[in-house]
Amino acid sequence: MSVIIQSQPQYPPRPHSVVWPPAPIETHEQKLRRLAQQREAFRVSQAIDRELAQERALLANKAPQFSLLLLGQAESGKSTTLKAFKSHFTPKAFASELDHWTAVIMLNLLRSVHMILDAMARQDALAFHGSEVEPHLTVTTYIRQLREILLPLFTVEDTLHLRICPDNQPASPTVPSDPTPPGVWTTHRSVSPEVLVHSAQYYKMGPDSAHFQPLTATMKQVIKESHAAIRKYALHMKALWKNETVQAILKAQKISMRELSGFFLDDIDRIAAESYSPSEDDVLKARLKTHGAMEHRITIETGVGSRNKDWLIIDVGGARKQRATWAPFFQHVTAIIFLFPLSTFDQQLEEDSKVNRMEDNMALWREICSNTLLTKVQFILFLNKTDILKAKIKSGTQVNYHITTYKGPNEYQEVVKYVRSNCLKIYKDCSPRGRRNPCSVHLTSAIDRKSMSHVLAQVREHIMNNQLANTKIL
Structure with a gap:
């Protein structure tokens, strides 16, 4: 439960x-x-x-025996880790939630299509305004035709957006002030900001509640109609995604769709199927950005015995402006899991494009390690998104080009070793006097259920043993 x-x-x-x-x-x-x-x-x-x-x-x-605080940047994998925790330790409760994610998954898919059309509009604008564009990066008539066919999906996206988050209005169409020739789309509505849901909007609160508000008849009808639209335009969405010119333009604009949370473009056929129902893997991949802290009280279903079953897991927003809200939770937690995404070495902060995300991660980790309120708290470090790091290195992306302090070879194991050693050195050097607990480090890909089950079982055992040792029971 x-x-x-x-x-x-x-x-x-x-x-x-x-x-x-x-x-x-x-x-x-x-x-x-x-x-x-x-x-x-x-x-x-x-x-x-x-x-x-x-x-x-x-x-x-009913006070939980253990409380766990998930910390890290925005999009570091905190909410996905929470879902993985539920999937492993409360499988029955998690399975009962799956259908509630259908609307979110469909919105994730439509938003990805919209992002591609956004990129095509920018490329078309470059050519129209006189910028030199290579022939293989020129938006073709076929791509423009696909865009016109897919236009009705904007309305479907808006409807899902407003149903999931009534307070977050979709973007309005943008009309260029300069005249444009026939064939270039003259009105293009930029993709809406990511769906931002306050904890009280999508979840039903209360000590005896289920995870989600029950699906209303209206919401069920919206899901049914949205699914029908996805089935109708599935072939056109696939054609857009698979188009070689589209792929080349995305690469030129440094847009890697597969690295984005909520990526379902490779699953269009499966999602469009009339019998589609979200799988556990789909829910782990689904992206629903939340604002504010959410406290999840979990009664572990797996294992034997009645002790150590009640856990409180706190998921907080990771954007810079939300980090000031973390402190009230520091005094009463058993352990912290800090999510450090390894794939961010070539990315900049959304709030400040001059700041490298991995450097911000290091600074944030240093700040958390040095906090005196956390002297007695157990620290667990998840070096997350290992799958994306491997893919980037395999594609030839040079880590030392973006992280100039890294002098090693462009190899996965060496990069992981570099980050791990730096994080442990910060933990050792910045820890307040009186901290005795060692920092436990795990390599993770939060969307990989099998590997996460193994990691989370270790984490649970580690937290329980440390807590028993600290209370001198052992």
Whole structure:
């Protein structure tokens, strides 16, 4: 069982205010009525106090044995790690959620198609405004025809976007001010910002709730109609994605679709199938950006015995402006899993294009390691997205071109060794006095269920043993 808790229940104002103070002048009957109302108000107040005390006692009895805080940059893999944790330790509860991800997966797919059309529009604009464009990077008439055919999917994307996140409006069409010749699309709506869902919008809160709000009849109809549109345009989406000119333009613009979260362009046929239902792997890959901290109370289903089954996992936003909200969680956590994506060596921060993401990761790791509030907390480091790092090195991307302090060969094992040794040195040099727990390091690809199951089993054992040792039970 897994539940999500955001806040305590809100109670109405206590009824004293409706009978106090008394009116300046009152009759005997009014006084008796007022005193009766006060007695009733006192009775209700005591009942509320008893109810609050009972709830506090209930929460205390249900307090998780372990609390785990997931930290890292935006898109470092925190939410995916949480889903992997649920998949491994609460398989029944996780399986019950799968259908709720259908809309998100379809939106991820349509957004990828829109991003490709965005890239084609930029390329067309370059040619129109006189920039020299190589013949193999020229948008063809066929690509423009595909774009016109796929235009209705923009509406489908908007509908899903608004249903999942009503407060996050899609982008408006952009119309170039200069005249454009026939054949070049004259109105192009840039891809909408990534769907940003506040924790309270998509999830149902409360200590006895399921993970997600129940799918309404309206939402089920939207999913049905969106799926029908995907089936209708599946061949055209595949043709766009597989087109050699499209691939060349994406490469020229340094857009690697397969590295992006929520990539489903290689699964169009499967998703378009009438019988499609999300798999566990689909849910791990699905991208749903959340804002604010979410506390997931999990009762582990796997294993034997009743001890050590209740865990609290806290997932927080990783964007720079959200990191200030992390501190309140530091004092009451058992362990921290810090997600360090290895694939970011050639990327810049979305908030500041002058900052390399891997360098920002190192700085963030140093800041967390040196925090005195975390002196007694266990540190677990996930060097994540190993699969993407391998693919980049295999394609010939030079790590030392982007990370000038790296002097080793352009080989996966050596790059991992470099990052690992630097992270452990920071942990050793920056740890406050009194920290005794060693830092546990794991190489991970959070979307790989098999390898993550092995890693998470080790992590659970590590946390439990360290906690027992710290409390001098061992």
